[in-house]
Amino acid sequence: xxxxxxxxxxxxxxxxxxxxxxxxxxxxxxxxxxxxxxxxxxxxxxxxxxxxxxxxxxxxxxxxxxxxxxxxxxxxxxxxxxxxxxxxxxxxxxxxxxxxxxxxxxxxxxxxxxxxxxxxxxxxxxxxxxxxxxx
Amino acid sequence: xxxxxxxxxxxxxxxxxxxxxxxxxxxxxxxxxxxxxxxxxxxxxxxxxxxxxxxxxxxxxxxxxxxxxxxxxxxxxxxxxxxxxxxxxxxxxxxxxxxxxxxxxxxxxxxxxxxxxxxxxxxxxxxxxxxxxxx
Numbered sequence: 661x662x663x664x665x666x667x668x669x670x671x672x673x674x675x676x677x678x679x680x681x682x683x684x685x686x687x688x689x690x691x692x693x694x695x696x697x698x699x700x701x702x703x704x705x706x707x708x709x710x711x712x713x714x715x716x717x718x719x720x721x722x723x724x725x726x727x728x729x730x731x732x733x734x735x736x737x738x739x740x741x742x743x744x745x746x747x748x749x750x751x752x753x754x755x756x757x758x759x760x761x762x763x764x765x766x767x768x769x770x771x772x773x774x775x776x777x778x779x780x781x782x783x784x785x786x787x788x789x790x791x792x793x794x795x
Numbered sequence: 796x797x798x799x800x801x802x803x804x805x806x807x808x809x810x811x812x813x814x815x816x817x818x819x820x821x822x823x824x825x826x827x828x829x830x831x832x833x834x835x836x837x838x839x840x841x842x843x844x845x846x847x848x849x850x851x852x853x854x855x856x857x858x859x860x861x862x863x864x865x866x867x868x869x870x871x872x873x874x875x876x877x878x879x880x881x882x883x884x885x886x887x888x889x890x891x892x893x894x895x896x897x898x899x900x901x902x903x904x905x906x907x908x909x910x911x912x913x914x915x916x917x918x919x920x921x922x923x924x925x926x927x928x929x930x
Binding site: 706707708709713716717719720721723724725727728731737738739740741742743744745746747749758765766767768770771 | 841842843844848851852854855856858859860862863866872873874875876877878879880881882884893900901902903905906
């Protein structure tokens with residue numbers, strides 16, 4: 661089996677959190693919103709419907725489990741889920757915690773302003789609570 | 796069973812195309828992008844993970860079938876799928892055909908500029924081809 665090739669822009673802009681059954685779960689390095697990214701470990705897939713039906717179902721299930729955990733951990737007003745891929749074509753699903761009054765609320769997060777780095781202690785605490793909530 | 800209540804903003808900004816098993820499929824009145832919206836006919840649901848697991852799977856399947864048909868019909872560069880709901884909280888999933896160089900490419904469609912009405916003949920032709928591709 662060909663090893664999975666992660667797009668270098670996804671590798672640069674996010675850090676690995678966990679391997680799920682289908683996806684790698686990553687945390688965006690942009691701390692403006694708690695922002696997770698799910699990437700099915702399949703090469704040459706751009707659209708969700710390019711996956712075989714069983715993997716489409718797994719992707720949906722993993723995205724929903726991650727979204728529910730993110731909501732529990734952050735108490736967010738609304739979870740935003742999006743698969744855009746206009747710039748990075750490797751299929752990836754954003755799962756983002758939005759809170760009333762956050763940066764660019766109620767507009768979308770994509771393409772807005774400049775990334776801001778995480779504080780290391782806050783990041784560690786967030787990831788600890790997230791992985792606890794996921795398991 | 797309580798009848799389904801469609802949010803008045805979704806009713807105002809889109810037109811019914813078809814009833815699928817779970818969702819009503821609607822076309823945005825904004826013609827800048829071929830823009831479909833799937834709304835599970837369930838009251839008081841905001842997040843995909845609020846649906847029971849079997850309906851989460853159906854929503855994913857319907858969104859993927861609609862996205863694949865939209866890609867076939869438009870020849871789009873990339874399909875964008877998003878469930879945001881920061882403004883309208885009733886769960887709805889956007890499925891949008893994006894083409895290199897379109898309005899705000901490669902940025903997101905949400906919150907950008909001003910809606911533009913469809914030409915009636917173009918809309919009829921698009922919906923004819925879409926429903927044919929879906930069935």
